Every structure is written in C-alpha cells, then in structure tokens.
Amino acid sequence: MTDLTDAALGVTLVDVAPLAARLEQFAVERDWAQFHSPKNLVMALTGEVGELNEIFQWMPEEASKEAGRDPQTAQAVQEELADVLLYLVRLSSVLGVDLDAAVQQKLKANALRYPADKVRGSSKKHSQPEAGESGKD
C-alpha cells in the first residue's frame, strides 16, 4: 500500500464549504450563533435522526428499499436527510472540523480494518462498523 491516498493526491471527496457559509450567514442574520454550541447542535442533530427513525420504524426492511417511490414518504425522507446534513455541517463548522479530511482519514482506517478478502459477505465482521467506523475494541 502506497501513501498515494486521495488527500495526498489532492482529491476532494466531499465539499460542504458553500453550505457551511450559507448556514453561518443564516445564523448570523438571526443572531442564532449564540445557541449553536457543539453540545446543543449534537442534540439538535439527534432530534433529526430521531425523526428519520420514525419514518422507518414500522417499515419492513424490503419496503424501506422502495421508500423513494411513494411521493409522500420520499418527500419526508428527503427533508429529514437534509436536516441531518444541515446540523452535521453546522456542527463541524463550529468545531472547526474539516469533514473532507475527517472522511479521508476514516476511509483509510477502514480499508486497513476491513480487508475485502477477509470480511466479504459477513455482517458479523462489521457488526457495528461499516463504511467508516472507529470501533470500540
């Protein structure tokens, strides 16, 4: 494995800078920055993720794959995903975290942690993690 990671090569995987600027402006115009501590924003993010759970809680797994087909469900899903992303980007901003760098680091760690030939087809090998997970062990 070489060190030619995306970051080293200057590849960008996620660009949220325009959104972060927009959210900062939105908060400043309303004098809401005072409420946007990381602690508060984590709770706000949690609330939105709770709403996402409410959409899917009684839905069978197979039906969840078609959630985009029913217009009403699709609209609700889209709104909650947007809300989660808005709070996540705002939280990263106030914490000074570069999401692209964070993601690149995590993907590199995941590639080492989950070698394709060892974990193929097994959810046990990634019982908690997935495409990027620090793990607890």
Add this chain to the structure above:
Amino acid sequence: MTDLTDAALGVTLVDVAPLAARLEQFAVERDWAQFHSPKNLVMALTGEVGELNEIFQWMPEEASKEAGRDPQTAQAVQEELADVLLYLVRLSSVLGVDLDAAVQQKLKANALRYPADKVRGSSKKHSQPEAGESGKD
C-alpha cells in the same frame, strides 16, 4: 423574493458524489451492499450519533466550544463526525436522494419559515428547528 435560488442558478451547496462512489465501491468489494437497506443504515447512523452524544454528555456547554483544542477529544469528535457523514451519504445513495437538491429545498423553506426580523435572537422561535427544519405543525 425572486425565484433566483441557488438551484435555479446552478449553484452547488454540497457535493458528495465522489464519496458516494467510494462508499459504493467499498461495499461492493466486500459484498456488503446486501446489508445496506435504508432501514439498517438509519440504525447504523443512529449508532454513530449515539457515540457523538457520549463524547459531549458530561461536557458543559462552554467547554464543548473548545472541544477541538484537546487533541484526544478532537480526534474522537472528528472520527464520529466522519462516521455520521459516511452513513448519511450511503443512506442517501441507496434511497436515491440528491442531498444537494434536498438541502437547497430545505434552506428555501427555512428562509420563509424563519424571517430574520421576526425570530432574531430567540431560541423559542426555533425551539425544534434551526438552519433547516421541516417542522411538525
């Protein structure tokens, strides 16, 4: 208010396409796409948000603003933010949701819902919502 929104003007606020492609490849190489139903991914996302809560649960609000200064806390925060984003992008992919379009729609709705001159400085006016919130009423 004109209809010259960012979307109409062709402005992109978030670009997660390269990351989405990377996560798809990561899943395919491991034969993990079979586990990535929206329902499962919502739960995985929730697990990561839970870990974010654990970092901040006993931290006073003021201290949370400085969470990026302690190297150990900063690293933990960065990893959890990355994990949340990875699952959010993967979830949007399997649902076929365009996060940029979703965010643009939500921001437009928020601007109408929270006029700056009416909600300035009040957290009551956005008791649940913030920089993008569909609301429940």
Add this chain to the structure above:
Amino acid sequence: MTDLTDAALGVTLVDVAPLAARLEQFAVERDWAQFHSPKNLVMALTGEVGELNEIFQWMPEEASKEAGRDPQTAQAVQEELADVLLYLVRLSSVLGVDLDAAVQQKLKANALRYPADKVRGSSKKHSQPEAGESGKD
C-alpha cells in the same frame, strides 16, 4: 367510558422508586449529582440507545425476534436495556416526574387516540406512535 382509570383506582403500573433511591445514593457517594442535569442525562440516555441500535443495525427483523437465544447477544441486549432504564429513571428523578402517573396518563390518551376497531392491523394508523405516543398534530 368511566373515570375509573388505574390511577383513580390506585393501581400502580410501574414502580421504580427503589431503583431511583439506589441511583440517588450511587450518585451522592461519588459526588456525581453535579453532572446529572436533565440536559446531560438526556444525552447519556441517547448514547445508550445508540448502543442498542448498534446491536440490531445489521440484524434482519426476523432474527431480531430471536436475539435472546444467542447468549452473547442476549447479554449485550440485557446490559443496554438496563443502561437505558437506569438513565431514564435517573432523568425522571431529577426532573421530578412520576413515571407511573406519566404512563397512566399516556395510556389513557392512547386508548382514546387509537380505538381498537379503527386501527386494527394497520401500522399506518400508528406510523409514529404505538403503545403510547403524544403525536405531533
């Protein structure tokens, strides 16, 4: 419908008083009551619920019904359920909420909101709610 509810009849549905006393003692002995604000405890509760999600996130719904049969999974589930209950009881204590009264009130509201003959067999009728839910409308 008469007013002979359980509460009116003096029936107790949940009794958590001995546990609440034990948790208070535990906190006092460690001088931890200072950290147990409602806001902090909500986050701690959320962290535990996140861990519960991690146990079930890749598990098919059918398999989740048998989660108690595998000793390792059963032990993990039992620990997380206990953690959720501990924080919930502690949170109720510091807020001064009587959980039995709260539950009785909620069950009464649910019985009115979900008449058996109207919602039978339909998850749509309780898309968010279930055995006790205030609803958002």
Add this chain to the structure above:
Amino acid sequence: MTDLTDAALGVTLVDVAPLAARLEQFAVERDWAQFHSPKNLVMALTGEVGELNEIFQWMPEEASKEAGRDPQTAQAVQEELADVLLYLVRLSSVLGVDLDAAVQQKLKANALRYPADKVRGSSKKHSQPEAGESGKD
C-alpha cells in the same frame, strides 16, 4: 463484599410487570403485535428519545434543571418520558428480558467498576458511563 445482593435477598428494584401486561393487551386488541419486533421497537424507542432531545436542545444546562416548572414544558417532558418507558418495557417484553434482573446485574457491575473513593467528583472517570454502564473497554 458478600453475595448478599438485592437479587439474592429478593429485593425488587423495578416492577414493570403490570405495565408490560397492559401493553401486551393493547397490542393484541389492535393486532399490532406483528409490528413489534425488537428491531422495529428499537427504532420506535429511538424516535421518542429524539423528541426528548428536541425539548432540551437549545435549553441551557441550568434551565434544564427547572424544566419541570413551566407547565407546558413539564407536560411535554412527562409525555416523552412516558413514551420512552412504554417502548422500553414493550421491547424488554418481546425480548424476554427481566428488567429488574438486568438492572440488578448492572448496578453490581457498576459498583465494582466505579469505586466511590476513586471516582469521586470526576466526570472523566465516567466519561461515558454513569449509574450503570457496561463500558467499551
């Protein structure tokens, strides 16, 4: 330390049996038991915890201690705490977990893990855990 734990002595710390029976009856009358898989119930529980977060997200920690004084907030808090408990008890039922036994086991483990004279006054010593936490290390 003797083995004279509460469980050994026959002490009950939590009794949720009457509520569990009531919820079973409620579900059966509506033919809702079919939706109450552990996986679904974990998501429903998460949704309620999300609503609890929404109440406290912009509230300063000090104000959260007085959340019971404002009648409207108190009512909302009481309803969400009830909802969380209802789903938690229902989830434990379908999983066949004895909450009292689970709590007793957890308290015993916590007493060993957090000796009062070693962790007094420090939130660092219980950065994730509290009155009952399995820990990840």
